[in-house]
Amino acid sequence: MGKTLFEKIWESHIVVEKQNEPALIYIDRHLVHEVTSPQAFDGLRMNNRQVRRPDLTIATMDHNVPTSDRTLPILDQTSAVQIKTLENNCKDFGIKLFDINSPNQGIVHVIGPQLGITLPGSTIVCGDSHTSTHGAFGALALGIGTSEVEHVLASQTLWLEKPKTFEVRVEGKRNNPHAVTAKDIILSIIKNIGTAGGTGTVIEYRGEGITDLSMDQRMTICNMSIEGGARAGLIAPDQKTFDYLRDREYTPKNYETLVDSWKENLKTDSDAIFDKQFILNINDIAPQVSWGTNPGMTCDVDEPIPSPDEFSNGDVNQKKGAEKALEYMDLKSGTMIEDITIDRVFIGSCTNARLEDLIESSKIVQGQKVASNVHAMVVPGSQMVKKQAEEMGLDKIFIDANFEWREAGCSMCLGMNPDILSPGERCASTSNRNFEGRQGNGGRTHLVSPVMAAAAAINGHFVDVRKLDLN
Amino acid sequence: MEPFQNVKSIVTPLDKVNVDTDQIIPKQFLKLVQKSGFGKFLFFNWRYDENENMKSDFILNDPKYDGSKILVAGDNFGCGSSREHAVWALDDYGFSVIISSSFADIFFSNCFKNGILPISLESEIIQKLLQETNVVEVDLENQIIKTPSESISFTINSHKKKILLEGLDDIAQTFQYVDEISEFEKKSTVPSVL
Numbered sequence: 125m126g127k128t129l130f131e132k133i134w135e136s137h138i139v140v141e142k143q144n145e146p147a148l149i150y151i152d153r154h155l156v157h158e159v160t161s162p163q164a165f166d167g168l169r170m171n172n173r174q175v176r177r178p179d180l181t182i183a184t185m186d187h188n189v190p191t192s193d194r195t196l197p198i199l200d201q202t203s204a205v206q207i208k209t210l211e212n213n214c215k216d217f218g219i220k221l222f223d224i225n226s227p228n229q230g231i232v233h234v235i236g237p238q239l240g241i242t243l244p245g246s247t248i249v250c251g252d253s254h255t256s257t258h259g260a261f262g263a264l265a266l267g268i269g270t271s272e273v274e275h276v277l278a279s280q281t282l283w284l285e286k287p288k289t290f291e292v293r294v295e296g297k298r299n300n301p302h303a304v305t306a307k308d309i310i311l312s313i314i315k316n317i318g319t320a321g322g323t324g325t326v327i328e329y330r331g332e333g334i335t336d337l338s339m340d341q342r343m344t345i346c347n348m349s350i351e352g353g354a355r356a357g358l359i360a361p362d363q364k365t366f367d368y369l370r371d372r373e374y375t376p377k378n379y380e381t382l383v384d385s386w387k388e389n390l391k392t393d394s395d396a397i398f399d400k401q402f403i404l405n406i407n408d409i410a411p412q413v414s415w416g417t418n419p420g421m422t423c424d425v426d427e428p429i430p431s432p433d434e435f436s437n438g439d440v441n442q443k444k445g446a447e448k449a450l451e452y453m454d455l456k457s458g459t460m461i462e463d464i465t466i467d468r469v470f471i472g473s474c475t476n477a478r479l480e481d482l483i484e485s486s487k488i489v490q491g492q493k494v495a496s497n498v499h500a501m502v503v504p505g506s507q508m509v510k511k512q513a514e515e516m517g518l519d520k521i522f523i524d525a526n527f528e529w530r531e532a533g534c535s536m537c538l539g540m541n542p543d544i545l546s547p548g549e550r551c552a553s554t555s556n557r558n559f560e561g562r563q564g565n566g567g568r569t570h571l572v573s574p575v576m577a578a579a580a581a582i583n584g585h586f587v588d589v590r591k592l593d594l595n
Numbered sequence: 596m597e598p599f600q601n602v603k604s605i606v607t608p609l610d611k612v613n614v615d616t617d618q619i620i621p622k623q624f625l626k627l628v629q630k631s632g633f634g635k636f637l638f639f640n641w642r643y644d645e646n647e648n649m650k651s652d653f654i655l656n657d658p659k660y661d662g663s664k665i666l667v668a669g670d671n672f673g674c675g676s677s678r679e680h681a682v683w684a685l686d687d688y689g690f691s692v693i694i695s696s697s698f699a700d701i702f703f704s705n706c707f708k709n710g711i712l713p714i715s716l717e718s719e720i721i722q723k724l725l726q727e728t729n730v731v732e733v734d735l736e737n738q739i740i741k742t743p744s745e746s747i748s749f750t751i752n753s754h755k756k757k758i759l760l761e762g763l764d765d766i767a768q769t770f771q772y773v774d775e776i777s778e779f780e781k782k783s784t785v786p787s788v789l
Contacts, residue, residue: 139772139776144752150779150780150783159625163628163630163679166629179788179789180787180788202627245785267701268677268704269677269708270679271679275766279769279776280776280780283765319613319671319674320613320670323697323700353699353700382786418613441612441669441670442612444610448611540626559617562617565621565645
């Protein structure tokens with residue numbers, strides 16, 4: 125029987141394997157940020173251990189960093205301490221750090237691919253659940269906890285139980301590629317499989333609906349694999365992948381040789397069998413808007429908010445969850461999505477703050493003004509994305525429309541820096557989680573694509589972007 | 596890590612599904628650089644109002660459950676962010692066993708690194724345990740939860756059980772394989788970053 129792409133990567137990274145026990149898996153790339161690493165470095169110090177492979181380890185600061193003027197000191201003292209701690213740890217253990225003033229600074233999952241650090245067929249870990257993003261390049265990319273960060277720093281390996289395989293196949297060709305985006309595809313998948321649908325599995329996204337996507341769009345898909353509960357998400361590398369990674373700052377010198385071997389090896393065999401499968405047609409997907417407090421609580425933009433009964437399909441606990449969610453979100457079943465007015469717009473995060481996201485949303489914003497009831501901001505995913513966007517004049521388009529144009533970081537995706545919602549504020553957000561209080565205590569998050577967020581900013585409420593001329 | 600001891604305690608029933616790690620420990624507490632002291636922030640937004648007064652309708656604030664070491668909750672517990680701070684907060688608060696019908700993968704793995712036992716059981720049993728008002732005993736060695744009325748058996752991977760019972764240091768274990776790791780590195784075709 126043939127093998128899946130995941131199985132091939134897994135097998136090529138086994139260091140130790142025993143029956144009925146986890147396998148010791150080698151890690152090719154370790155990305156480190158300021159929030160989930162300090163206790164790991166402390167653990168190394170306490171036990172007098174070193175970082176085994178500093179040459180496979182890269183650090184940046186993204187969660188805490190202010191997105192306002194970088195020449196000013198960081199006012200939040202606990203954030204400042206955490207950032208300083210990462211600087212000291214990287215210095216002490218000899219790790220390459222892209223600090224707050226580096227032109228390469230940015231959200232760890234945006235800079236990895238941009239710098240050519242992410243490679244097909246490799247294993248990548250980071251103390252961050254959205255590490256799944258790198259799976260867009262055909263890498264096995266896993267989010268891990270701080271104890272595992274320490275383990276990888278010390279040994280460059282991890283004990284892992286072999287996940288199951290899950291094929292998510294998106295068939296068909298998009299009629300409406302500027303309105304129905306990668307974000308709508310992944311939200312639609314999560315709505316269907318549920319937030320625990322992928323638990324214990326690695327998803328491989330396949331089909332024409334996936335291979336048609338650009339690399340930026342594929343990263344949006346893989347990024348939210350964790351929101352469907354999956355251990356990781358993968359897309360087999362192809363010519364688009366190889367072209368994207370060529371000539372980046374850290375692209376390996378023997379790149380063309382590597383590409384030849386990737387072309388030969390990094391694909392699922394035609395007779396491979398997945399443990400689980402889900403299929404949908406891309407032309408059944410509409411722009412999505414989340415209405416609840418987890419990413420599975422999502423509906424089409426032209427639908428009313430479902431009743432807890434409709435949503436829960438007879439499951440009592442899910443019904444209770446939906447009732448609670450509607451109460452928290454201050455929404456009623458039956459309300460049309462387009463009738464929901466918003467206070468804030470956030471275009472940013474490791475899900476949707478790459479160059480293409482900014483280009484697409486700027487087309488909607490161009491020549492328009494943000495509605496008077498809305499405060500809108502754009503936070504590019506990295507300083508490099510910011511620079512590229514500025515070279516194209518996108519910053520002016522957003523600023524002229526009264527958007528704030530910020531420095532790179534995680535920002536209001538989780539609000540560890542000063543960018544947060546006030547209690548009760550309602551936000552159209554291109555981020556990945558609409559959990560209670562995620563963007564600020566009492567804040568209400570609606571997950572949408574960048575074009576949906578831009579259109580909501582201009583109109584002051586959600587609009588179906590399929591009605592707009594986007595070409 | 597301390598070896599896991601059997602636990603006898605009343606059960607704290609948290610009757611919610613999809614409890615994400617943002618709820619277990621909100622982001623403002625992730626800025627700390629140590630592992631200790633997170634217990635007072637556990638379920639912060641559910642436990643305290645805007646003036647940081649205890650909310651009387653939240654289960655952890657009911658004095659009946661003071662000192663409880665066993666938390667029972669609905670499906671998909673610990674979903675979302677990988678933050679191990681969630682496990683540190685549960686541990687520091689005093690919980691050493693979490694029972695649910697299912698756990699998110701990263702949270703599940705984080706539990707074992709900190710001596711916490713996560714137990715998965717059928718939804719019907721979870722519903723019963725959510726109603727249990729008596730002291731129950733969790734016996735890891737024999738993989739049994741004893742309530743006054745019944746004994747409920749649970750499954751656990753034998754390797755994970757051993758880690759908890761012996762309180763093993765993961766990294767020290769791995770260092771036994773340092774030759775295998777070096778050997779792997781010699782034949783690896785993935786180039787260094789730098």
